[in-house]
């Protein structure tokens with residue numbers, strides 16, 4: 001068996017310990033004589049899996065009691081519709097456009113009400129986070145929406161926007177559990193888990209209870225109401241059982257690593273190795289304004305498409321996978337999520353140094 005260093009933006013690398021545990025439990029989960037994939041979502045064994053996963057997530061993120069944790073499906077993209085359907089009481093919302101995912105959420109919201117763009121960094125290909133300290137937010141806006149870590153462009157909000165008292169909604173798909181967060185600052189904080197937490201197929205939405213009501217937009221399907229899933233404790237219908245089970249193992253792994261403070265420290269160290277190299281390199285350069293750099297997604301370029309392609313090809317041959325940048329930006333992108341070992345980043349930088357020597 002040989003494993004590569006996988007720099008994919010998502011689905012992405014998972015902790016090896018978690019994969020090994022899952023492999024060991026594949027045929028017989030804790031004496032049940034079956035795999036978690038094969039068991040009823042109403043069984044005692046699965047009840048324990050989902051309850052433990054929720055309890056561990058609540059502990060890791062320090063989630064206040066007045067928030068529900070919902071394990072949902074449909075990808076982060078389904079939240080682009082669920083958020084307006086459930087929250088747009090005044091049919092108005094403010095969107096901050098810092099990349100493609102924020103833009104998609106904004107475009108989806110427009111189908112349900114008056115979504116207003118209150119800030120954007122489109123003028124410089126989303127290479128920075130706009131100043132959000134004094135935005136012109138409509139009085140009657142139901143919420144202010146951000147994509148907190150921009151997976152494609154590699155920027156991150158280091159400071160939350162001043163919402164002027166409005167509910168904050170955040171897509172944290174690509175920074176989920178990468179550092180501590182103050183959940184109480186958000187109305188809804190959600191993410192697809194396939195970037196930093198688990199296998200594709202699960203979305204976790206953490207929703208403040210007062211936002212979970214029957215009063216959704218007319219025609220909202222039962223499955224797209226937060227209340228449906230909150231009332232049924234994420235078991236209204238068959239949930240993505242196996243995915244939730246793996247997420248639960250990742251939560252335990254994070255607890256064993258020392259929680260989110262330790263994750264942050266580790267992630268800062270890893271990112272620094274790469275950014276420090278990029279800052280002094282004669283060949284490679286980062287594409288993002290330094291103060292807004294993501295700890296998770298690091299885009300970089302050589303400035304020459306042919307050299308970029310050569311680098312990606314040679315890196316792949318050397319065991320560094322998925323370094324190609326998003327099709328909309330080109331160049332390279334190294335996603336260095338929680339489960340990417342320090343050694344993976346160190347070896348990548350060594351490889352980049354060597355490539356630079358050979359291609360000066």
Ligand SMILES: *Cc1c(COP(=O)(O)O)cnc(C)c1O
Nearest residue numbers: 075076077101151171173174192
């Ligand atoms: C990947 C990603 C999405 C889309 O996720 P899907 O689960 O494929 O719908 C949305 N937002 C962010 C920030 C992402 O990184």
